[in-house]
Amino acid sequence: xxxxxxxxxxxxxxxxxxxxxxxxxxxxxxxxxSDCYGAVLRQDVVAKVSVPSVDNSAMDGYALRHADxxxxxxxxxxxxxxxxxxxxxGTLPKGAAIRIATGAAIPDGxxxxxxxxxxxxxADESVIEIAADVIARTSLHQxxxxxxxxxKAGDTVLSAGAILRPQDIAIAAGQGCGTxxxxxxxxxxxxxxxxxxxxxxxPLPPGGIYDSNRFAMIGMLRSIGxxxxxxxxxxxxxxVLQGALADAAKSHDVIMTSGGVSVGKADLLKPVVESLGEIxxxxxxxxxxxxxxxxxxxxxxxxxxxxxxxxVLVSGLLYVMPLLRHAMGADRSRLAPTRIPVRSGFDFKRxxxxxxxxxxxxxxxxxxxxxxxxxxxxxxxxxxxxxxxEGLIEVPEDCGQVSKGDQVLYLPxxxxx
Ligand code: AMP
Ligand code: MG
Numbered sequence: 001x002x003x004x005x006x007x008x009x010x011x012x013x014x015x016x017x018x019x020x021x022x023x024x025x026x027x028x029x030x031x032x033x034s035d036c037y038g039a040v041l042r043q044d045v046v047a048k049v050s051v052p053s054v055d056n057s058a059m060d061g062y063a064l065r066h067a068d069x070x071x072x073x074x075x076x077x078x079x080x081x082x083x084x085x086x087x088x089x090g091t092l093p094k095g096a097a098i099r100i101a102t103g104a105a106i107p108d109g110x111x112x113x114x115x116x117x118x119x120x121x122x123a124d125e126s127v128i129e130i131a132a133d134v135i136a137r138t139s140l141h142q143x144x145x146x147x148x149x150x151x152k153a154g155d156t157v158l159s160a161g162a163i164l165r166p167q168d169i170a171i172a173a174g175q176g177c178g179t180x181x182x183x184x185x186x187x188x189x190x191x192x193x194x195x196x197x198x199x200x201x202x203p204l205p206p207g208g209i210y211d212s213n214r215f216a217m218i219g220m221l222r223s224i225g226x227x228x229x230x231x232x233x234x235x236x237x238x239x240v241l242q243g244a245l246a247d248a249a250k251s252h253d254v255i256m257t258s259g260g261v262s263v264g265k266a267d268l269l270k271p272v273v274e275s276l277g278e279i280x281x282x283x284x285x286x287x288x289x290x291x292x293x294x295x296x297x298x299x300x301x302x303x304x305x306x307x308x309x310x311x312v313l314v315s316g317l318l319y320v321m322p323l324l325r326h327a328m329g330a331d332r333s334r335l336a337p338t339r340i341p342v343r344s345g346f347d348f349k350r351x352x353x354x355x356x357x358x359x360x361x362x363x364x365x366x367x368x369x370x371x372x373x374x375x376x377x378x379x380x381x382x383x384x385x386x387x388x389x390e391g392l393i394e395v396p397e398d399c400g401q402v403s404k405g406d407q408v409l410y411l412p413x414x415x416x417x
Contacts, residue, residue, distance in 0.1 A: 004353055004397060008285035011319065011355050018294060018323050021280060022301060025253045025327040026183040033173055036164050038225045039182035040328040045158040045172050050148035055106040057082075058143045062097040062119060062128060063110035066140040071095065075127045082107055097128060106144055113143035151175075161331025183328035185227040189248035190217050193234045193241065193259040193269065194307060212383060213258035213312045217305070220316045221256065223417055224325055236266040246276055249300035254324065259307030262291045269293060269304045277302070285397060287356040288380030289315030301327065308380040314357050314392070317416040337416055339394065339409040345371035348395070348402040350378075355397050359389035360410060372410050389413060 004010055009017070028042040057063065063082065072095070079096045082088040084103035092098055092109035100106070100113055119128040151157060157171050164182070172180055197211040198204050211233055221228050229252065234244050241260075248255050260269040261282075270293060273279055277297035284292050288311040293304035303320050305312045322335040345365060350356065359375040372393050375385040394409045395402060402408060 004285045008283050008290070008354070009281065010285050010397060014281060014284050015319065015322065017281065018319075019326050019332060022323060022327055024183075024329045025299075025301065026186050026329065028181050028329075029184045030179040031182050032179055033169055033177055036169050036172075036180050036182055037166065038223075039164050039180075040225075040325060040330045041158055041162040041164055041168070041180060042160055042183055042329050043181040044156050044160055045175060045177060045180070047151045047153050047155045047157050047175055049151075049175060050153045051151040051174055052145050052147055052149065054087075055147050056084075056103050056145050057100045057106060057113045058102065058145050059113055059115045060102050061100060061113045061115040061143065063092065063100040063107055063113050064097050064138075065092055065094070065109055066112045066138070068095050069112075069130075069135045069138060072130060072135060075129055078121075078126055078128060080107070099125060111140055111144070112138055114138055115143065159331070161329060161334065163325065163330055163334055183225075185225050186254055186324055186328055187229065187252045188221050188226045188254040188256055188324070189229045189231050189252040190214055190221065190256050191231040191234050191244065191248075191258075192307075193236060193257055195236045195266065197233050197259075199233060212309055213305070213307065216309065216312050217256055217258060217316060220313075220321055220417065221324070224321050225328070226254075226324065236260060236268060238268050238272060241268055241272045242275060245272055245297060245302070249276070249297035249302075252300055253327070254301045254303065255297070256320065257302075257304045258312050259305075261293045261304040261306055273297065273302055273304070284315070284319070285354045286315065286318075287354045287378075289319070290354070292319060306380075309383040310359075310380040310386055313386050314380075317413075318357070321416075337411045339411055341407050342410045343369065343371040344393070344402050344404055344406045344408045345373045346402070347404055348374065350395070350400060352398055352400045356395040357392040357411070358395065359385040360393040361388070361390045362410065372408060 077096045078099050079093060080088040081099045082104040083101045087105035088098050088107040092107050098107050118134045119130050121128045158168055162168055192211045192214040196208055198208045200210050218228050234241055260267045273295040277295055279295040281294040283290055291306045292315050295302040305315055325335055360372045362370045363373050365371050375388055391413050392411045394411055
């Protein structure tokens with residue numbers, strides 16, 4: 001029996017093909033570092049300075065010469081101070097100490113720091129007493145952070161293709177970068193299609209439903225740093241759709257739509273894109289989200305998602321967002337979702353042939369172990385399942401049954417959105 005139905009493409013193949021066919025669309029721009037959160041880095045960042053830049057103290061205390069400690073049998077003179085940004089610029093005399101603050105440079109001659117809590121200082125801190133047991137357990141180099149122990153000048157601290165997190169931006173700032181070369185935000189036009197749809201805020205006609213997908217799409221796109229144009233609702237009408245897509249393609253890098261990509265009479269997206277450009281992929285072996293379409297109009301990438309709200313979110317998070325991040329230059333290795341092996345706390349049976357994601361949560365069972373529970377319904381129309389979910393359970397193409405206790409893969413949603 002053939003595993004994948006004819007006409008459907010496995011998600012991994014579909015992603016391989018899409019990554020190969022869709023170029024990096026977004027040009028680079030230099031952006032102030034404070035605006036770079038979430039952006040795709042388009043340069044390597046090579047350290048210009050070592051961090052720490054000098055040997056410095058990890059603690060507030062007193063810097064001493066370790067070889068002097070054995071000879072101490074009374075008060076020790078404190079002959080100077082080294083503060084962060086204000087180093088002591090002499091050499092530590094034999095048998096003496098220097099008051100030192102966290103982050104301050106270790107004075108010449110000193111090679112250990114005793115923390116202030118372990119000494120007794122007189123009122124003006126000109127003299128300290130160090131108990132014999134403190135001396136005995138003070139080791140050479142104690143509490144010293146070495147020049148370059150974090151970063152050495154010349155190290156590559158960030159590589160092109162990274163999606164910038166707070167710590168990445170911080171390490172670049174620590175190298176004195178005021179701006180970074182990042183991908184310009186992709187310009188994405190978004191609209192929902194369907195005659196049944198009404199705009200939230202407007203009255204709901206009989207039999208109508210409010211358009212919710214547009215807001216899911218806009219949210220996903222903004223979370224990956226796209227510059228979104230909300231083009232609202234379009235009717236299931238060939239000419240209306242053709243006009244709107246042709247227009248949007250002129251001024252956007254990407255068009256993202258929901259609805260109208262299946263095989264019904266009102267499913268016009270595919271012929272419309274064919275009339276203006278070409279369809280490059282259609283129908284994935286996934287559930288939910290099967291009729292997903294990819295195409296292009298001129299240089300504008302088009303992704304048409306099916307109308308069911310869960311399909312929009314699942315295929316958006318697992319196919320479209322990685323593809324758009326790739327189009328901004330993100331390294332592919334950073335785009336695979338986190339998949340955590342966990343025990344199933346549920347039984348599930350199904351037809352094989354598609355990769356399926358069940359809406360899930362992790363809960364602690366009676367033995368204190370975490371296991372996944374799944375939402376009662378697998379319907380791709382039930383948006384409440386995505387609101388309930390904290391993650392997705394991935395059921396592989398060839399798996400027809402999951403039993404309680406089986407190992408399954410859990411994809412945390414917070415890693416995807
Ligand atoms: P379609 O893919 O256009 O056949 O739509 C599939 C299902 O999703 C239908 O039940 C639609 O009513 C629903 N749907 C389509 N578009 C939206 C939308 N923008 N918001 C909420 N539901 C939608
Ligand atoms: Mg429709």
